[in-house]
Amino acid sequence: GKLYINRVFNMNADKMFELLFTDSPFIQKFIRTRKITDFVSDPWEERVSGKQTRTLKYIITITNPLIGKFSTATEKQILCKENQIGLYYLIDAEVTTHDVPYHDYFYTHNRYCIIQTSRRKCRLRVSTDVCYRKQPWSLVKSFIQKNSWSGLEDYFKHLESDLLIEESMHNPISADL
Ligand code: YK8
Numbered sequence: 001g002k003l004y005i006n007r008v009f010n011m012n013a014d015k016m017f018e019l020l021f022t023d024s025p026f027i028q029k030f031i032r033t034r035k036i037t038d039f040v041s042d043p044w045e046e047r048v049s050g051k052q053t054r055t056l057k058y059i060i061t062i063t064n065p066l067i068g069k070f071s072t073a074t075e076k077q078i079l080c081k082e083n084q085i086g087l088y089y090l091i092d093a094e095v096t097t098h099d100v101p102y103h104d105y106f107y108t109h110n111r112y113c114i115i116q117t118s119r120r121k122c123r124l125r126v127s128t129d130v131c132y133r134k135q136p137w138s139l140v141k142s143f144i145q146k147n148s149w150s151g152l153e154d155y156f157k158h159l160e161s162d163l164l165i166e167e168s169m170h171n172p173i174s175a176d177l
Contacts, residue, residue, distance in 0.1 A: 071098060095107060107133065
């Protein structure tokens with residue numbers, strides 16, 4: 001796996017969750033600039049386990065002409081929220097891209113961890129794993145790895161910098177309280 005974001009932000013955990021995992025203006029603008037279209041999201045639903053789940057569907061734009069221009073994607077998210085010993089949100093997201101070569105071989109597992117570190121701060125940690133449904137030939141496997149990592153790197157680099165911009169808009173001057 002790889003760790004793409006690991007940073008403390010000047011906002012509480014609830015705010016970070018709201019920005020990333022609800023229908024917030026922030027995420028709407030972000031997916032628009034990442035050229036993600038036809039975005040539909042189910043509302044969060046309570047499961048018997050006490051966890052909440054939702055499914056997202058969207059179309060991603062791919063910059064590599066060898067792979068294609070677009071792909072539909074399905075993302076299943078599971079939310080685990082803890083409130084007793086300290087506040088954190090743990091979101092496990094499984095992303096399947098349906099229209100890329102070898103799409104039936106792999107999916108991406110993204111883990112978002114939002115931990116409240118003080119009254120007005122939280123740490124966001126995002127790590128990902130490329131997972132295999134069946135064992136591909138090793139050349140194909142390295143192909144999948146390489147393309148997934150570069151795509152994920154690009155996506156999360158932009159997410160981190162957009163979050164920093166959002167943070168600075170909410171904390172003018174008095175940033176370090
Ligand atoms: C989510 C992982 C792989 C996929 C892509 C596949 C190429 C396959 C190449 C052949 C295009 C928003 C990615 C990056 C598309 C984007 C996905 C995003 C960034 C030769 C084997 C979409 C997070 C996410 C998860 C997985 C990413 C795909 O919020 O390279």
